[in-house]
Amino acid sequence: MSRRTRAGNNDIFDAPIPGDVLSALGKLGIEIVGEDSENWRIPCPAHLRRKGREDRNPSCYVHKDTGVFLCFSCAFKGPFVRLAEEIRGEGADDAAQWVSEQGVIDRAVRLLAGETYARKRETEEVTESHLALFTEPPAKALASKGITAEAARRFEILWDPKRKYWIFPVRDENGRLLGWQEKGKDHFLNYPEGMQKGDSLFGLQALEGEEGVLVESPVDTAVLWTAGIAGGLAPYGAILTPKQLRILGGRLSRLVDAHDNDHDGKRERRKVFDHFHGTGLIVRYFDYGDLAVKDPGEMTPEENRAAYKNAYHPMMRRLSTFGRR
Incomplete structure (x- = not known):
């Protein structure tokens, strides 16, 4: 800005x-x-x-x-x-x-x-031992997000018991720990300061196969898994870096884009489609339909499964709409 x-x-x-x-x-x-x-x-x-x-x-x-x-x-x-x-x-x-x-x-x-002008953000080195400070999320916290303990373990979602923060480890594409995101009520922090979270995608280490489902928030990868939908990936926000786009293009043949159901999410969803159009990576849009929700985290498992099952190719949706006029 x-x-x-x-x-x-x-x-x-x-x-x-x-x-x-x-x-x-x-x-x-x-x-x-x-x-x-x-x-x-x-x-x-x-x-x-x-x-x-x-x-x-x-x-x-x-x-x-x-x-x-x-x-x-x-x-x-x-x-x-x-x-x-x-x-x-x-x-x-x-x-x-x-x-x-x-x-x-x-x-x-x-x-x-x-x-x-920009403040210098020196990256402090972190090691796997740092994660020993955290625990598995308690049942009440898991229930508040609509995710299971199994889903949290699969995506390495942790909990800071002292401050009651969610902890989302950030790893590069080779699995090396870079740091983590902390999220809590009125709290959001990337640690350490200057961490290059744009070098990877949350959920990459849990990815199996060549289909991914792109969401904005790391916790939504576990929301989808709880609903029976594998392949959740999150760029730790709405905007993907060139490296994250390169990783997607190198790992996937199919992508369901579930960016948030708001103005910014729809804008970024179009950017992702335009980037991969004609490259061989098939992009479909998560079908929020008429639901007044922001993201998969506000949907029931049944709604998530339906939105995933009905994911559509945006150009086909445009052609179908045009044909009805």
């Missing part, structure tokens, strides 16, 4: 910027629902006030380094302090004071560095 052109505020760099944007979002109780290389994606906190309804299909992006944000749906935008003001509801001065108390980054450093 371009800090000036998209935010459109002349005072962006006059406002305090939290030293750790992700931590500040967590303290404000803002859920992280996705990310790309530069931005966190969150439900817009101003949606109800501005549009009269909650943000069910989040399209608000917060720049990871500057905290500048923009909601592409309701146009709520500005420097990070505006988010704090919206959430805290105590006015601009209170928001600026609160952000300043989080530890701020020198404004001059960002201005001098311009658009090329």
Whole structure:
């Protein structure tokens, strides 16, 4: 996200910027629902006030380094302090004071560095022994996600018992541990910082055969397995890296794309189809039909099986629709 052109505020760099944007979002109780290389994606906190309804299909992006944000749906935008003001509801001065108390980054450093500025993220080495800190997810947590213990074990889904976080190990295509994703209520973190999760796909080590089912969230690979659908793969978010696309092209002959049933998911689904069209890898779309759901995790096993069974080739669906007009 371009800090000036998209935010459109002349005072962006006059406002305090939290030293750790992700931590500040967590303290404000803002859920992280996705990310790309530069931005966190969150439900817009101003949606109800501005549009009269909650943000069910989040399209608000917060720049990871500057905290500048923009909601592409309701146009709520500005420097990070505006988010704090919206959430805290105590006015601009209170928001600026609160952000300043989080530890701020020198404004001059960002201005001098311009658009090329990025905090250094040094990757800390992790080993298999680190995973010994975690346990199998408890029955209650598994039930909340609609997955079985067998499915969790198959996809190496773990649990941090102390902090009650889901742990999703990240491995490269050769199985080497790179780190993990932590997810919990109002918490999302990739560990260690700078981990190259785009070098592989979650579920790759459990893949058998040449058909995969692409989902956004690692937990949905286990949701599908619980429903009797094998081959779940997740890129740890909506956007696939060139390397992830290369891995898919090298391992699969068939792909059912179950990106989230929202604007961003549909956009990325089209990108995947266009990338592989004509390459020999057959791509079909997971058939959400008229279900008012976001992803497989919000569907029953029966609904998932039906959506998988009815997966369709997008060009055939277009031709069929055209023929009925």
